[in-house]
Amino acid sequence: MGWTYLSREALARAKAQMDEESMGVRDEIGFLTIHQRYADRFFPGTSVLHTRARYIIFVPWLFEDLAGLTGPAAVRALRERERELAGRLKDVGESQVIGGRVFPKPSSQPPSTVYWNALAVWGILRPRLDGRTISRAQAHRLLKSAGAATDDDGQPLLSFDPPFVPLPERPDNWRGGHITLRLATAEAAFLRERLAQLRRNGGHELSLLARLVRTEAAAPPGMWAAEARAIAGPDQAALVRAQQAASLAGVGRAVYDALLERILETDDKRETSTRHRDHLAAIVEEHGAVAAKLDVDALEADTGALPLKLRAVLTATKDWIASKSWNPAPLFGVYAAAEARKGPRARLALTPNGRARRLEWSSDEHGLAGPLHYRWEQVSTLLNDLADAE
Structure with a gap:
């Protein structure tokens, strides 16, 4: 379930x-x-349910890290990565950690659920051709397709739009070490650019x-x-x-x-x-x-x-x-x-x-x-x- x-x-x-x-x-x-x-x-x-702004960047990074996985394997891997992230944030004393209260158990409302609509509305998650928001399962499939078939130079043989727009560079401590919920300057600029365009x-x-x-x-x-x-x-x-x-x-x-x-x-x-x-x-x-x-x-x-x-x-x-x-x-x-x-x-x-x-x-x-x-x-x-x- x-x-x-x-x-x-x-x-x-x-x-x-x-x-x-x-x-x-x-x-x-x-x-x-x-x-x-x-x-x-x-x-x-x-x-x-929103807590801190940096989660809006954490979520697509987590998805991109799991490119190549789809179906139940992708769901399990994402669930574990979100659980680990909650633990790392708790370790540095962050107080607004999604899943922090139940860690080491996984959260029933992880960041990828809490922020999915925001990713779409704020223009970070690309829409489907019919304008509707893609699901998380579809995002996993798109990420797998984007890197599936390449030519001798490593370029994709077919053109797939990735689910997310180009994101800020990951910090050196993204995969391990201390990480906080404080935005880097480039991350804040990325978010500000999108939020500043939001229409009523x-x-x-x-x-x-x-x-x-x-x-x-x-x-x-x-x-x-x-x-x-x-x-x-x-x-x-x-x-x-x-x-x-x-x-x-x-x-x-x-x-x-x-x-x-x-x-x-x-x-x-x-x-x-x-x-x-x-x-x-x-x-x-x-x-x-x-x-x-x-x-x-x-x-x-x-x-x-x-x-x-x-x-x-x-x-x-x-x-x-x-x-x-x-x-x-x-x-x-x-x-x-x-x-x-x-x-x-x-x-x-x-x-x-x-x-x-x-x-x-x-x-x-x-x-x-x-x-x-x-x-x-x-x-x-x-x-x-x-x-x-x-």
């Missing part, structure tokens, strides 16, 4: 699940839709990530900082709406938790704390004013049409904030309707299934709700890695 590459569809499902888990809670109401769409607009190719949603406008990379500076102090807004160009208004949407989703997630806590107490007759109900008041105090400014029509113009039940939640939550009632009970119907997409897994449902799902939920163990983050932590690390190259 560990030696089988996932299909594109399976990887897409896994990506969605990992994004949900990164939010600290399951995405019961659908706020993750907003998170993913704005994150992909501003920072194409990024993922919540495949269109003509530069993405916010490209604009940030072009400054050649470290990351701004926050996604909403004046420095980020100043260079956002045509995305300035969308960036303001993204902040408003992030705050509204944070309030909405807190509303969901407060409603659930209330049902446990009033309908299920279970003793529970008021932790999430207290937090709702705090998050409305901190984020309510910004959240209430969101224009939902303009949000959809930025991100595309939202599911109708999610749109209803956003609108109702905005109205609830404006009412200053602080009692989330009037929102129960619209939130329960949105969560109904989860079927028997819905916790707000006043059914035997809903009650069974609520038995699995603990108020004290469940994380407190917060705003959407749009992968800013990962983007900040990427920008700082580029700025700190040596």
Whole structure:
């Protein structure tokens, strides 16, 4: 099982699940839709599982080192090389090592999985003739084909485009010795050249990530900082709406938790704390004013049409904030309707299934709700890695 590459569809499902888990809670109401769409607009190719920028170069180097292998042999060899790399990085004290926590076991989400989409989006992995992203198995086959048949001078008899664009030179310590996650100057220049060309949603406008990379500076102090807004160009208004949407989703997630806590107490007759109900008041105090400014029509113009039940939640939550009632009970119907997409897994449902799902939920163990983050932590690390190259 560990030696089988996932299909594109399976990887897409896994990506969605990992994004949900990164939010600290399951995405019961659908706020993750907003998170993913704005994150992909501003920072194409990024993922919540990205750690350090140098992995985007490590992965194609690993593949090229294994040229000649295909099928299960290539999968096994890559798995072992990625495991060894995790150990070498841990040995020098790196703290953001993919697979570092489980070493010496191999990671279930190795760098070649985590960064494959970025390799394609950032123009390092060549696309197929039909424009689709090649799979890792296809990359192994292309690398084998590229060196398979040569003439007397060692030149290939047939022309094959290798899967990766020309890469920076490998350092002397690539095959052995101490290696770190700090980019070399040439590696940073290689990445900057590609990231600086990234367009928003495949269109003509530069993405916010490209604009940030072009400054050649470290990351701004926050996604909403004046420095980020100043260079956002045509995305300035969308960036303001993204902040408003992030705050509204944070309030909405807190509303969901407060409603659930209330049902446990009033309908299920279970003793529970008021932790999430207290937090709702705090998050409305901190984020309510910004959240209430969101224009939902303009949000959809930025991100595309939202599911109708999610749109209803956003609108109702905005109205609830404006009412200053602080009692989330009037929102129960619209939130329960949105969560109904989860079927028997819905916790707000006043059914035997809903009650069974609520038995699995603990108020004290469940994380407190917060705003959407749009992968800013990962983007900040990427920008700082580029700025700190040596």
